[in-house]
Amino acid sequence: MTDDTVSRLLEEAVPGIPDELRRPPLREVRARARRRRTRRNALAAAAVTMALVITPALWRQATPDESAPPSAGERPVLPGSTLGTKVTWWMARVDRTGTKVTLYATRPPDGPPCQDRWFLQASTAMEDDVATLGLWDVSVDGLGCPSQGGGSLVPVEVTLHQPLGDRALVDGFDETTRPVYREADLPVVPQGPDGWSEVTTSFGASPGSEGLWSVGYTRSGGPDVWIHGYPPDQAPTPAADPIDTVDVLGARGTIYPRAIKEIGYELRWEASGVVYFLELSPTEGERISLQQFRQVLTRLDIS
Template identity: 30%
Template sequence: MRPDDGLPDLMVSGNPPEPLSADRPRRHGRVTLAVAAAAIGLALVGSFFLRQQRATDPAAPRQVSARETPAEAPSTLAWLSALVARDGTSVTVYAGTSAECGELVQPQAAVVEQDGTRVVIAVKARTGRATDCTTSGGAIPLVVSLPEPLGDRVLRDAATALPPPTYFERDLPGLSSDKRWSPHPGRWASTDDGWFQGYNGAGGSHLLAAARRTAEGGRPATVGTLTIGARKGVITGGAEGSWTLWWALGEVTYSLRLTPAEGSTISLKQFKREMGSLNWN
């Protein structure tokens, strides 16, 4: 008689039955799945710890490419000369580079120091290769505004601490307001510390205003004199070419050269009359 224990009858005789052959592959599959699951778990744990280690390691320095290299800082350059406006509150300084086929990149001028006796102006720029070598090497005008008129104070260069040649519009006739003469762009070498401005007149005549340090000699023979206000000048030249009026103020010599239109001539008397008609106030 079978006890009623609720369990199935696994025994049909006194000896236990042999296991079925289909149970073996099922057990092998369970083992393989367990091993694979363990391997995946170890891989995930290792990846997690590797990420944690990288997060705590100091960052390696980033390699900067040539394009990302910071641009060269502007240098303080010496300037050549200055022109003080008639009202004394605006100064144009001229600077440039003597480098072959070079040009100034983004030049700027500013007042860096001033007191009752001096005004120090600094020019800053980088030097680069000119896009057109045939037009490089010229003096570049840079305008600086002063908080008050320059007066008797001396302009000094921040790069050299020296006073470059300084010229004054007040010592020249007021050609900018004379409708008979039209200024045109001009340029001169960046190694020249003079100042120049050309004007076109009626019929093709030309007038050139210039200023430079007074030097001994080098001037053509005097052919006449002319006094205009406080200015006493001498005249050089001839009717076959051009006439030039020269006058000196301190260490500066100014000049006006009048060239007639091509094929024309002008007499000395006509030249004096033309010079006297200019606005010398």
């Protein structure tokens, strides 16, 4: 068999390359690149709108971060979609101006499993007697996690266009009124070298229940100041008869001995539908006398 015959047989046995495969698939490559850019831009646009402070579950804690406060911007429209996944929140803290609201948010407990990280945006609707605040996960798949475990409450800061005033706050997730803790109803605890420093804010809740909120202030040598807020139907009953009454920012406050008298005393008052307790924590091995308790109240402009 000659070389020419071998070459002819090989050419007939091996099929040629179709014309459509001789050219690079530029259209498909460009389409995939556009899809990648769309997803990447959506993530970047949502990421710049808020910084999350991740916190442990159950008795969750959030530490104020003055350098990078958590925040959520107005809800954007993502490329190719006007939707997002609703996120619920369990309680809110409102600053003294009434325009900065910190929502303690989480994914719905009965929702689908989350993955990756969420990116939140807020929607607000202000009416005469109620404000509805909604949170939306606008990550690409809408299934982002607030933390690796997916079960933590995360403080999210929302700025209102006007003061909240005495409006009730409604969760846009399920149109439920949530507990609101207003700093305007709390005494001003002096800060600085001669005062106290705010420590970790604690908040506790479980799915389907209302939230309990606490804020603490510490100082070298003590005593520390703790303020706890409760929905009225969950507030503890004082363990003893009242000792005296005082004025707390226009509300009537009552001083009671604490359950264990050696610990000291507590102040109870109600404002804006929340029952508050103020108590002092002495240094280890000491107790708070009634005179010391009154002295601290005086420094807080409570008399």
